[in-house]
Amino acid sequence: MPEVGRYNAGQKIIFRGMTILLLVLATSGIAIWDARFGQHFTIEQKRIAAVVHAAATVVALGLWIIHGYAAIWVKGTVRAMTRGSMTGGWAWKHHRKWLREEVAKEPR
Numbered sequence: 001m002p003e004v005g006r007y008n009a010g011q012k013i014i015f016r017g018m019t020i021l022l023l024v025l026a027t028s029g030i031a032i033w034d035a036r037f038g039q040h041f042t043i044e045q046k047r048i049a050a051v052v053h054a055a056a057t058v059v060a061l062g063l064w065i066i067h068g069y070a071a072i073w074v075k076g077t078v079r080a081m082t083r084g085s086m087t088g089g090w091a092w093k094h095h096r097k098w099l100r101e102e103v104a105k106e107p108r
Helices: 009-031 034-040 043-073 077-083 088-094 096-105
Strands: none
Touching (some): 009 034, 009 043, 043 077
């Protein structure tokens, strides 16, 4: 396996997935917001937007659950997330490339 930098593949997938899903939710939400934008969309468009909105919500909740599960599963991750710090051993095991870069930056 190649060394991992600051963010691993799972972190990148969660970030990009949630970013895209939030944009989809905002766009579809505008289409189904009858009180404000109802006159700008047809019934068919509102129905499609409602289905897209619901599907994006389910996928976003799934990503959120996976993110929480992964954080609990990998020992030391919750500590790193809540305190903003980690042990050198944890960083070496999970983000070796990033640790090498950080150590190289330090003046001697």
